[in-house]
Amino acid sequence: MPHAQLTLTIPDSVWMSEVSRSYPNTRFRVLAATANTATGVARIEILGDDPEAVCDAFERYDSVTDLTVFESGPEACRIQIETTVPLLLNSLQEAGVPLEMPFEVRNGKMTLEATVPQGTLSDLRQTLDRFGIQYTVERIQQELDSEAPLLTERQQWLLDEAIERGYYDTPRRTTLVDLADELDIAKSTCSEILHRAEERVLKANRDGERDISSRITAASD
Structure with missing residues:
Protein backbone atom coordinates (compact mmCIF):
# COMPACT_ATOMS: atom_id res chain seq x y z
CA MET A 1 0.00 0.00 0.00
CA GLU A 143 4.97 0.06 2.14
CA LEU A 144 6.71 -3.32 2.20
CA ASP A 145 4.30 -4.64 4.77
CA SER A 146 0.71 -5.01 3.58
CA GLU A 147 -0.45 -3.47 6.84
CA ALA A 148 -0.20 0.23 7.66
CA PRO A 149 2.42 1.25 10.26
CA LEU A 150 1.26 0.82 13.84
CA LEU A 151 1.94 4.48 14.66
CA THR A 152 1.91 7.63 12.58
CA GLU A 153 5.22 9.46 12.19
CA ARG A 154 4.07 12.13 14.66
CA GLN A 155 2.93 9.56 17.22
CA GLN A 156 6.20 7.65 16.90
CA TRP A 157 8.24 10.85 17.27
CA LEU A 158 6.40 12.00 20.38
CA LEU A 159 6.49 8.53 21.96
CA ASP A 160 10.25 8.30 21.35
CA GLU A 161 10.76 11.77 22.86
CA ALA A 162 8.66 10.85 25.89
CA ILE A 163 10.70 7.71 26.47
CA GLU A 164 14.03 9.50 26.01
CA ARG A 165 13.04 12.29 28.41
CA GLY A 166 11.92 9.88 31.13
CA TYR A 167 8.16 10.33 30.95
CA TYR A 168 7.64 6.57 31.28
CA ASP A 169 10.37 6.01 33.89
CA THR A 170 9.50 4.98 37.44
CA PRO A 171 9.61 7.45 39.03
CA ARG A 172 9.06 9.82 36.13
CA ARG A 173 11.88 12.20 35.25
CA THR A 174 9.53 14.64 33.52
CA THR A 175 5.85 15.58 33.63
CA LEU A 176 3.36 15.93 30.80
CA VAL A 177 3.47 19.73 31.20
CA ASP A 178 7.28 19.82 31.05
CA LEU A 179 7.35 17.43 28.09
CA ALA A 180 4.89 19.58 26.16
CA ASP A 181 6.83 22.76 26.99
CA GLU A 182 10.16 21.24 25.92
CA LEU A 183 8.69 20.11 22.59
CA ASP A 184 6.74 23.35 22.04
CA ILE A 185 3.32 21.76 21.82
CA ALA A 186 0.16 22.30 23.86
CA LYS A 187 -0.35 20.07 26.88
CA SER A 188 -3.71 18.86 25.57
CA THR A 189 -2.22 18.07 22.15
CA CYS A 190 0.67 16.19 23.76
CA SER A 191 -1.73 14.21 25.92
CA GLU A 192 -4.01 13.40 22.98
CA ILE A 193 -1.20 12.15 20.71
CA LEU A 194 0.38 10.05 23.47
CA HIS A 195 -3.00 8.58 24.39
CA ARG A 196 -3.64 7.51 20.79
CA ALA A 197 -0.14 6.03 20.51
CA GLU A 198 -0.50 4.18 23.81
CA GLU A 199 -3.90 2.85 22.75
CA ARG A 200 -2.50 1.42 19.50
CA VAL A 201 0.54 -0.12 21.20
CA LEU A 202 -1.52 -1.71 23.99
CA LYS A 203 -4.14 -3.11 21.62
CA ALA A 204 -1.48 -4.45 19.26
CA ASN A 205 0.27 -6.09 22.22
CA ARG A 206 -2.99 -7.65 23.39
CA ASP A 207 -3.81 -8.94 19.92
CA GLY A 208 -0.29 -10.32 19.60
CA GLU A 209 -0.60 -12.19 22.89
CA ARG A 210 -3.94 -13.65 21.78
CA ASP A 211 -2.41 -14.76 18.50
CA ILE A 212 0.49 -16.50 20.30
CA SER A 213 -1.93 -18.11 22.74
CA SER A 214 -4.11 -19.50 19.94
CA ARG A 215 -1.07 -20.97 18.14
CA ILE A 216 0.09 -22.68 21.35
CA THR A 217 -3.36 -24.12 21.94
CA ALA A 218 -3.57 -25.36 18.36
CA ALA A 219 -0.15 -26.99 18.62
CA SER A 220 -1.02 -28.78 21.85
CA ASP A 221 -4.07 -30.31 20.23
Whole structure:
Protein backbone atom coordinates (compact mmCIF):
# COMPACT_ATOMS: atom_id res chain seq x y z
CA MET A 1 0.00 0.00 0.00
CA PRO A 2 1.53 3.38 -0.96
CA HIS A 3 2.39 6.02 1.61
CA ALA A 4 2.12 9.53 0.19
CA GLN A 5 3.21 12.93 1.43
CA LEU A 6 1.71 15.94 -0.32
CA THR A 7 1.96 19.66 0.27
CA LEU A 8 -1.42 21.24 -0.37
CA THR A 9 -1.77 24.91 -1.30
CA ILE A 10 -5.07 26.17 0.06
CA PRO A 11 -6.87 28.32 -2.55
CA ASP A 12 -6.46 32.07 -2.03
CA SER A 13 -10.23 32.53 -1.81
CA VAL A 14 -10.46 30.40 1.35
CA TRP A 15 -10.33 32.38 4.60
CA MET A 16 -7.73 30.10 6.19
CA SER A 17 -5.38 30.64 3.28
CA GLU A 18 -5.71 34.42 3.31
CA VAL A 19 -5.32 34.77 7.07
CA SER A 20 -2.38 32.37 7.29
CA ARG A 21 -0.65 34.25 4.47
CA SER A 22 -1.26 37.55 6.26
CA TYR A 23 0.42 36.04 9.35
CA PRO A 24 3.14 33.85 7.76
CA ASN A 25 4.97 33.20 11.04
CA THR A 26 1.82 32.00 12.81
CA ARG A 27 1.11 28.28 13.03
CA PHE A 28 -2.47 27.00 12.86
CA ARG A 29 -2.84 23.54 14.42
CA VAL A 30 -6.15 21.96 13.54
CA LEU A 31 -6.92 19.67 16.49
CA ALA A 32 -10.32 18.41 15.35
CA ALA A 33 -12.59 19.06 12.40
CA THR A 34 -15.77 17.87 10.77
CA ALA A 35 -17.72 18.99 7.74
CA ASN A 36 -20.70 18.29 5.52
CA THR A 37 -21.68 19.84 2.21
CA ALA A 38 -22.87 23.08 3.84
CA THR A 39 -20.84 23.76 6.98
CA GLY A 40 -17.63 22.88 8.73
CA VAL A 41 -16.48 23.09 12.34
CA ALA A 42 -12.84 23.07 13.43
CA ARG A 43 -11.00 23.42 16.70
CA ILE A 44 -7.79 25.33 16.02
CA GLU A 45 -4.77 26.21 18.11
CA ILE A 46 -3.19 29.50 17.01
CA LEU A 47 0.50 29.87 17.85
CA GLY A 48 2.04 33.26 17.10
CA ASP A 49 2.82 36.74 18.35
CA ASP A 50 -0.69 38.20 18.18
CA PRO A 51 -3.43 35.51 18.24
CA GLU A 52 -6.08 38.08 19.15
CA ALA A 53 -5.46 39.93 15.89
CA VAL A 54 -5.72 36.62 14.02
CA CYS A 55 -9.12 35.95 15.60
CA ASP A 56 -10.27 39.44 14.59
CA ALA A 57 -9.14 38.69 11.04
CA PHE A 58 -11.13 35.45 10.99
CA GLU A 59 -14.29 37.19 12.14
CA ARG A 60 -14.18 39.66 9.26
CA TYR A 61 -15.05 36.90 6.77
CA ASP A 62 -18.70 36.38 5.93
CA SER A 63 -18.02 32.64 5.51
CA VAL A 64 -17.00 32.43 9.19
CA THR A 65 -20.34 32.21 10.95
CA ASP A 66 -19.16 31.66 14.53
CA LEU A 67 -15.93 31.85 16.51
CA THR A 68 -15.55 30.83 20.14
CA VAL A 69 -12.34 31.41 22.12
CA PHE A 70 -11.65 28.68 24.70
CA GLU A 71 -8.18 29.67 25.87
CA SER A 72 -6.22 32.83 25.18
CA GLY A 73 -2.73 34.12 25.89
CA PRO A 74 -0.15 36.55 24.44
CA GLU A 75 1.33 33.94 22.07
CA ALA A 76 -1.33 31.25 21.78
CA CYS A 77 -5.03 30.70 21.85
CA ARG A 78 -7.49 27.92 21.14
CA ILE A 79 -10.69 28.53 19.24
CA GLN A 80 -13.62 26.74 17.68
CA ILE A 81 -14.68 28.12 14.34
CA GLU A 82 -17.67 27.45 12.09
CA THR A 83 -17.59 28.13 8.38
CA THR A 84 -19.78 27.80 5.34
CA VAL A 85 -16.75 27.04 3.13
CA PRO A 86 -15.17 23.77 4.38
CA LEU A 87 -13.47 23.29 1.02
CA LEU A 88 -10.39 21.42 2.19
CA LEU A 89 -12.24 19.00 4.46
CA ASN A 90 -14.87 18.28 1.83
CA SER A 91 -12.28 17.46 -0.81
CA LEU A 92 -10.44 15.00 1.44
CA GLN A 93 -13.63 13.39 2.70
CA GLU A 94 -14.98 12.98 -0.82
CA ALA A 95 -11.76 11.21 -1.86
CA GLY A 96 -12.06 8.85 1.12
CA VAL A 97 -8.78 9.94 2.71
CA PRO A 98 -8.77 9.81 6.54
CA LEU A 99 -7.39 13.06 7.92
CA GLU A 100 -4.93 12.46 10.76
CA MET A 101 -5.27 15.02 13.56
CA PRO A 102 -3.70 17.30 14.45
CA PHE A 103 -2.41 18.80 11.21
CA GLU A 104 -0.82 22.19 10.70
CA VAL A 105 -1.47 25.04 8.29
CA ARG A 106 1.20 27.67 7.78
CA ASN A 107 1.47 30.44 5.22
CA GLY A 108 -1.34 29.02 3.09
CA LYS A 109 0.00 25.46 2.95
CA MET A 110 -0.49 22.18 4.76
CA THR A 111 1.28 18.83 4.63
CA LEU A 112 -0.88 15.76 4.15
CA GLU A 113 0.43 12.27 4.87
CA ALA A 114 -1.67 9.20 4.23
CA THR A 115 -1.24 5.48 3.70
CA VAL A 116 -4.12 4.52 1.42
CA PRO A 117 -4.86 2.09 -1.41
CA GLN A 118 -3.63 3.09 -4.85
CA GLY A 119 -7.21 3.67 -6.02
CA THR A 120 -7.89 6.09 -3.16
CA LEU A 121 -4.69 7.97 -3.95
CA SER A 122 -5.82 8.34 -7.56
CA ASP A 123 -9.24 9.54 -6.38
CA LEU A 124 -7.53 12.12 -4.15
CA ARG A 125 -5.59 13.58 -7.05
CA GLN A 126 -8.71 13.83 -9.20
CA THR A 127 -10.70 15.41 -6.36
CA LEU A 128 -8.02 17.99 -5.60
CA ASP A 129 -7.87 18.91 -9.29
CA ARG A 130 -11.66 19.27 -9.43
CA PHE A 131 -11.74 21.51 -6.33
CA GLY A 132 -8.90 23.61 -7.73
CA ILE A 133 -6.52 22.77 -4.89
CA GLN A 134 -2.90 22.83 -6.03
CA TYR A 135 -0.58 20.25 -4.57
CA THR A 136 2.98 19.00 -4.75
CA VAL A 137 3.78 15.31 -4.30
CA GLU A 138 6.76 15.28 -1.95
CA ARG A 139 7.18 11.52 -1.93
CA ILE A 140 5.35 8.27 -2.56
CA GLN A 141 6.76 5.03 -1.28
CA GLN A 142 5.38 1.55 -1.29
CA GLU A 143 4.97 0.06 2.14
CA LEU A 144 6.71 -3.32 2.20
CA ASP A 145 4.30 -4.64 4.77
CA SER A 146 0.71 -5.01 3.58
CA GLU A 147 -0.45 -3.47 6.84
CA ALA A 148 -0.20 0.23 7.66
CA PRO A 149 2.42 1.25 10.26
CA LEU A 150 1.26 0.82 13.84
CA LEU A 151 1.94 4.48 14.66
CA THR A 152 1.91 7.63 12.58
CA GLU A 153 5.22 9.46 12.19
CA ARG A 154 4.07 12.13 14.66
CA GLN A 155 2.93 9.56 17.22
CA GLN A 156 6.20 7.65 16.90
CA TRP A 157 8.24 10.85 17.27
CA LEU A 158 6.40 12.00 20.38
CA LEU A 159 6.49 8.53 21.96
CA ASP A 160 10.25 8.30 21.35
CA GLU A 161 10.76 11.77 22.86
CA ALA A 162 8.66 10.85 25.89
CA ILE A 163 10.70 7.71 26.47
CA GLU A 164 14.03 9.50 26.01
CA ARG A 165 13.04 12.29 28.41
CA GLY A 166 11.92 9.88 31.13
CA TYR A 167 8.16 10.33 30.95
CA TYR A 168 7.64 6.57 31.28
CA ASP A 169 10.37 6.01 33.89
CA THR A 170 9.50 4.98 37.44
CA PRO A 171 9.61 7.45 39.03
CA ARG A 172 9.06 9.82 36.13
CA ARG A 173 11.88 12.20 35.25
CA THR A 174 9.53 14.64 33.52
CA THR A 175 5.85 15.58 33.63
CA LEU A 176 3.36 15.93 30.80
CA VAL A 177 3.47 19.73 31.20
CA ASP A 178 7.28 19.82 31.05
CA LEU A 179 7.35 17.43 28.09
CA ALA A 180 4.89 19.58 26.16
CA ASP A 181 6.83 22.76 26.99
CA GLU A 182 10.16 21.24 25.92
CA LEU A 183 8.69 20.11 22.59
CA ASP A 184 6.74 23.35 22.04
CA ILE A 185 3.32 21.76 21.82
CA ALA A 186 0.16 22.30 23.86
CA LYS A 187 -0.35 20.07 26.88
CA SER A 188 -3.71 18.86 25.57
CA THR A 189 -2.22 18.07 22.15
CA CYS A 190 0.67 16.19 23.76
CA SER A 191 -1.73 14.21 25.92
CA GLU A 192 -4.01 13.40 22.98
CA ILE A 193 -1.20 12.15 20.71
CA LEU A 194 0.38 10.05 23.47
CA HIS A 195 -3.00 8.58 24.39
CA ARG A 196 -3.64 7.51 20.79
CA ALA A 197 -0.14 6.03 20.51
CA GLU A 198 -0.50 4.18 23.81
CA GLU A 199 -3.90 2.85 22.75
CA ARG A 200 -2.50 1.42 19.50
CA VAL A 201 0.54 -0.12 21.20
CA LEU A 202 -1.52 -1.71 23.99
CA LYS A 203 -4.14 -3.11 21.62
CA ALA A 204 -1.48 -4.45 19.26
CA ASN A 205 0.27 -6.09 22.22
CA ARG A 206 -2.99 -7.65 23.39
CA ASP A 207 -3.81 -8.94 19.92
CA GLY A 208 -0.29 -10.32 19.60
CA GLU A 209 -0.60 -12.19 22.89
CA ARG A 210 -3.94 -13.65 21.78
CA ASP A 211 -2.41 -14.76 18.50
CA ILE A 212 0.49 -16.50 20.30
CA SER A 213 -1.93 -18.11 22.74
CA SER A 214 -4.11 -19.50 19.94
CA ARG A 215 -1.07 -20.97 18.14
CA ILE A 216 0.09 -22.68 21.35
CA THR A 217 -3.36 -24.12 21.94
CA ALA A 218 -3.57 -25.36 18.36
CA ALA A 219 -0.15 -26.99 18.62
CA SER A 220 -1.02 -28.78 21.85
CA ASP A 221 -4.07 -30.31 20.23
